[in-house]
Amino acid sequence: MKIRHLRNATTLLTLGEHRLLVDPMLARPGALPGFKFFGGGRRPNPLVALPPDTFALLEDATGVLVTHEHPDHLDLAGLRWIQKRGLPVWASRVDAPNLKKKGLDVHELGDGALGMAVEIIPARHGRGLLSWLMGPVSGYYLAHPGEPSVYLTSDAVLTDAVLEAVERLQPDVIIAPAGAANMGVGGDILFSVDELVTLVRRAPGWVVLNHLEALDHCPTTRDGLRERMKAEGLLAKVHIPEDGEELHFERPDMLPHPRPNAGTIKGPGFQKWVTARFTGT
Known part of the structure; x- marks a missing residue:
């Protein structure tokens, strides 16, 4: 498995024959509004440019995976790029209908x-x-038969559901957002640093921390996060990649991956209808 971290949550994930572009925010710096609505510090997003070779690397993409429709995970530039390429887009049952309305092969x-x-x-x-x-x-938990399993937590705070999934599925790699995003009201909307410490302690394998230093409402820095993980004795389990950095992971053994729960995933409802308008998606 290869994880090419591009910027924020945008990643090129290689699993077997698949090269999945995850959460494409492809805008130029400053093309999106600020997300820090209260308390000062609001600036146009993204704060940094994509690595220079990004679009050459994306020529190898075989599909797109969207964890959710917020503009820092699928922006207009990303949408237009997908439409131009005509790539298949993989999404949850909640987001699929709205993405289809945007002319994507969902x-x-x-x-x-x-x-x-x-x-x-x-x-x-x-x-x-x-x-x-x-x-x-x-x-999303993804377990390719010939690759390490990976759990992309998506944008989340620490909950019993997250920890239960880690315990039950024993993912070889967890990819989690670490920016402690906060819009200035209502508290953190991503894992706090304390919650990340708990997540890393409970993780059976590696944890890759992203969603850093690219948006105005994400105050956590890579250096600060490394220092905290080092102080907790957890740095050896953590990757905090720079933009453009590629990570390689081998499957630790050939034992069968834990099987996922079937579960019943609800389709979009009233909450999705409301929040699609609240977030501009």
């Missing part, structure tokens, strides 16, 4: 999709009313 992600074991894991993008307004979000 496929619902579920167990057996892409020729691998898949589980959709509920997540909470914040707490309280703000979490509800941020909309329904899910993480």
Whole structure:
């Protein structure tokens, strides 16, 4: 498995024969509005450019995986790039109908999709009313038969559902957002640094931390995060990649991956309808 971190949550994930572009935010610096609405520090996003070779690397993409529709995970530039390339887009049952309306070749992600074991894991993008307004979000567990398993938590705070999935599925690699995003009201809408410490402690393997130093409402820095993980004795389990850096992971053994729960994934409902308008998606 290869993880090419591009910027924020945008990643080129290689699993077997698949090269999946995850959460494409492809805008030029400053093309999106600021997300820090209160407390000062609001600036146009993204704060940094994509690595210079990004679009050459994306020529190898065989599909797109969207964890949710917020503009820092699928922006207009990303949408237009997908439309131009005509690539298949994989998304949850909640997001698939809205993505189809945008003219994309959308496929619902579920167990057996892409020729691998898949589980959709509920997540909470914040707490309280703000979490509800941020909309329904899910993480993805992907277990290709010849590759390490990976759990993309998507944008989330630490919940019992996340920790239960880690314990039950024993993912070889977890990819988690680490920016501690906060819009200035309502508290953090991503894992706090304390929550990341708990997640890394509970993780059976590597944890890759992204969603850093690219958006105005994400105050956590790579250096600060490394220092905290070092102080907790956890740095050896963590990767905090620079933009453009590629990570390689080998499967630790050939034992069967844990099987995902079948579960019943609800389709889009009233919350999705409301939050699609609240977030501009």
